[in-house]
Amino acid sequence: MLIQAPIAPIAFPYPTPPDPGTVRQVAPGVLWARFALPFRLNHVNVYLIEDHDGWVAVDTGIALDDTREAWNALLEGPLRGQGLTAIVATHYHPDHVGLVGWLTERFGIPLHMPRNEFLTCLAIQHRAFAANRPFYKEHGLPDDATERVTTGGHGYLRLVTGLPTQFQQLSMGGSLSIGGRRFEVLTGGGHAPEQAMLYCADDNIFFSADQVLTRISPNISVQAMEPEADPLGEYLNSLANLREVIPHDAVVLPGHHMPFTGLHARVGELAAHHAERCALIAEACRIEPRTATDLVPTVFARVMDPHQMGFAFSEVVAHVNYMRNRGELVQFRDTDGVLRMRAA
Numbered sequence: 001m002l003i004q005a006p007i008a009p010i011a012f013p014y015p016t017p018p019d020p021g022t023v024r025q026v027a028p029g030v031l032w033a034r035f036a037l038p039f040r041l042n043h044v045n046v047y048l049i050e051d052h053d054g055w056v057a058v059d060t061g062i063a064l065d066d067t068r069e070a071w072n073a074l075l076e077g078p079l080r081g082q083g084l085t086a087i088v089a090t091h092y093h094p095d096h097v098g099l100v101g102w103l104t105e106r107f108g109i110p111l112h113m114p115r116n117e118f119l120t121c122l123a124i125q126h127r128a129f130a131a132n133r134p135f136y137k138e139h140g141l142p143d144d145a146t147e148r149v150t151t152g153g154h155g156y157l158r159l160v161t162g163l164p165t166q167f168q169q170l171s172m173g174g175s176l177s178i179g180g181r182r183f184e185v186l187t188g189g190g191h192a193p194e195q196a197m198l199y200c201a202d203d204n205i206f207f208s209a210d211q212v213l214t215r216i217s218p219n220i221s222v223q224a225m226e227p228e229a230d231p232l233g234e235y236l237n238s239l240a241n242l243r244e245v246i247p248h249d250a251v252v253l254p255g256h257h258m259p260f261t262g263l264h265a266r267v268g269e270l271a272a273h274h275a276e277r278c279a280l281i282a283e284a285c286r287i288e289p290r291t292a293t294d295l296v297p298t299v300f301a302r303v304m305d306p307h308q309m310g311f312a313f314s315e316v317v318a319h320v321n322y323m324r325n326r327g328e329l330v331q332f333r334d335t336d337g338v339l340r341m342r343a344a
């Protein structure tokens with residue numbers, strides 16, 4: 001009989017986050033800072049890794065004046081006026097990539113970023129979001145929520161300072177040398193097309209970006225540009241990979257909320273969370289065929305405003321596409337022209 005080793009529970013080695021303008025050391029030469037966000041998720045973590053003559057920033061915060069001021073306070077204070085030597089941008093979301101343009105220009109430093117994340121950020125500047133309306137319509141999304149999601153791209157552009165003209169690719173299996181230390185690069189899909197994560201074996205620290213968070217499950221969405229995408233399948237594959245390659249006792253440094261240990265336990269919880277949502281969808285579609293929009297209240301209990309509805313809808317489509325790929329749901333175009341799912 002196989003006896004499975006118990007999985008270490010989730011624990012938080014640091015009782016409180018750093019105050020604005022201050023840092024907390026989370027490993028020798030690795031500092032944790034926090035920047036405010038004007039959303040319900042009200043902060044983002046940025047990490048600074050000591051390099052030979054300055055600091056490498058992992059992510060940047062959002063492009064708002066408050067964040068710029070917070071950066072200035074950090075640079076003059078805890079970073080000892082040393083400046084940045086490079087930026088690692090984990091993924092294209094504005095809370096992570098927002099000040100990349102500003103910081104790379106200010107310090108004349110390189111940007112390290114996965115190619116798909118760099119190109120996605122560029123593509124958003126050229127995407128005609130309004131052209132996506134038919135996708136939402138055929139999935140039964142109401143007009144007000146459709147309006148929100150098809151104009152959301154302009155909000156993104158206000159929250160980022162652009163990208164430098166050149167970048168250095170971060171890719172799965174690669175590595176970065178920072179201040180004489182080696183950081184292995186991992187990437188994973190699901191939350192973003194090719195989100196970068198870093199693991200340093202010497203210190204047993206894992207920068208998980210938004211791929212593994214503790215208090216929330218990272219948003220996994222199908223975008224209208226790629227309606228048949230299976231980001232949930234990609235995400236679950238990535239979680240399985242992390243469980244294989246990152247030691248269970250690594251200190252995880254996530255993009256939001258507190259650093260933690262117990263990565264394998266958290267990966268198990270996230271996978272179970274998605275399995276639960278799939279079970280709810282399967283049950284609802286066994287009773288009668290449903291649109292993706294019908295399935296939103298099946299999965300999300302609380303009532304949604306159009307903004308939240310847009311996010312929730314895109315998450316539901318991610319579960320639906322995953323289940324279709326697995327042969328658990330069948331999608332068909334109904335007599336009213338709308339797409340409905342039934343249990344296979």
Ligand SMILES: [Zn+2]
Pocket residue numbers: 091093191192210
């Ligand atoms: Zn993100």
